[in-house]
Amino acid sequence: MEKFTQLRGIAAPMPMPNIDTDKIFPAVYLKTIKRTGLSKWLFQEVRFRADGSENPDFVLNQGPYRQAKIIVAGDNFGCGSSREHAPWALTDFGIKCVIAPSFADIFYNNCFKNGLLPIALPQDLVDQLMDDAKKGANAVLTIDLEQQTISRPDGEVVRFEIDPFRKHCLLNGLDDIGLTEQKAADIGAYEEKARATRPWVFGMTQKAGA
Numbered sequence: 340m341e342k343f344t345q346l347r348g349i350a351a352p353m354p355m356p357n358i359d360t361d362k363i364f365p366a367v368y369l370k371t372i373k374r375t376g377l378s379k380w381l382f383q384e385v386r387f388r389a390d391g392s393e394n395p396d397f398v399l400n401q402g403p404y405r406q407a408k409i410i411v412a413g414d415n416f417g418c419g420s421s422r423e424h425a426p427w428a429l430t431d432f433g434i435k436c437v438i439a440p441s442f443a444d445i446f447y448n449n450c451f452k453n454g455l456l457p458i459a460l461p462q463d464l465v466d467q468l469m470d471d472a473k474k475g476a477n478a479v480l481t482i483d484l485e486q487q488t489i490s491r492p493d494g495e496v497v498r499f500e501i502d503p504f505r506k507h508c509l510l511n512g513l514d515d516i517g518l519t520e521q522k523a524a525d526i527g528a529y530e531e532k533a534r535a536t537r538p539w540v541f542g543m544t545q546k547a548g549a
Contacts, residue, residue, distance in 0.1 A: 346435050348407065349404060350478050359420075368380040402476070414462070430455050451509065464497055468497070487499050
C-alpha cells in the first residue's frame with residue numbers, strides 16, 4: 340500500500356448527506372476483485388446519463404474537480420453495504436482523502452486498509468471546508484498526516500484527530516498483509532518450533548500435498 344504522508348490537492352464539494360456505497364460504486368458492477376480500473380464506474384449513476392454521456396451537473400465532471408484528490412462531504416458518508424469496492428474506486432480515480440462530519444463504520448475501516456484517509460470533523464468545520472471546496476481551481480487543501488493538520492486556501496490551519504495505530508499504518512503504507520509480513524521472523528520461528536515438536540503434522544501435510 341502506498342504511504343500517506345502529505346497531500347495537496349483540489350477538494351470537491353459533495354454536501355449531500357448519506358452518500359451510500361451503492362451510489363459510490365453500484366452493485367451491478369461488483370464483478371471483479373481487482374482494485375484497478377474501477378474509477379470508470381465511480382458514482383456511475385449520477386456521473387453519467389442514461390446514454391453514457393457525462394452529466395455536466397455532477398461535480399467531478401466540472402473543470403478542476405476532474406483532478407480532485409479530496410472530497411468534502413455531508414454527514415454519514417459511505418453508509419449502506421460493506422463493499423470494499425467503494426474505497427477501491429475512489430482511490431483509483433485519485434481521491435486520497437474524504438472529509439465529513441461522520442462516516443459509516445465499515446466504510447471508515449475499509450478506507451484505512453486501502454490508503455484512503457477519512458477525516459471526521461465537527462459540522463461547523465466541515466461547513467467552512469465545504470465553502471473552500473466550492474472555489475473551483477482555488478479549492479486547494481493541504482493535509483499533513485504527521486502533524487494532523489489541514490491547511491485551508493487562506494492559510495488557516497485546522498487540526499484533526501486520528502487513531503495512533505491507524506496513523507502509523509497509513510504513514511508506513513501498511514495494510515493487513517503488510518502488518519503480517521512485519522511478523523515474518525516470528526511466524527517463521529513459530530513454524531520451526533512447531534515442526535520440531537509435532538513433526539508428524541507436517542509430514543501428513545506434505546504427504547497430502549504430494
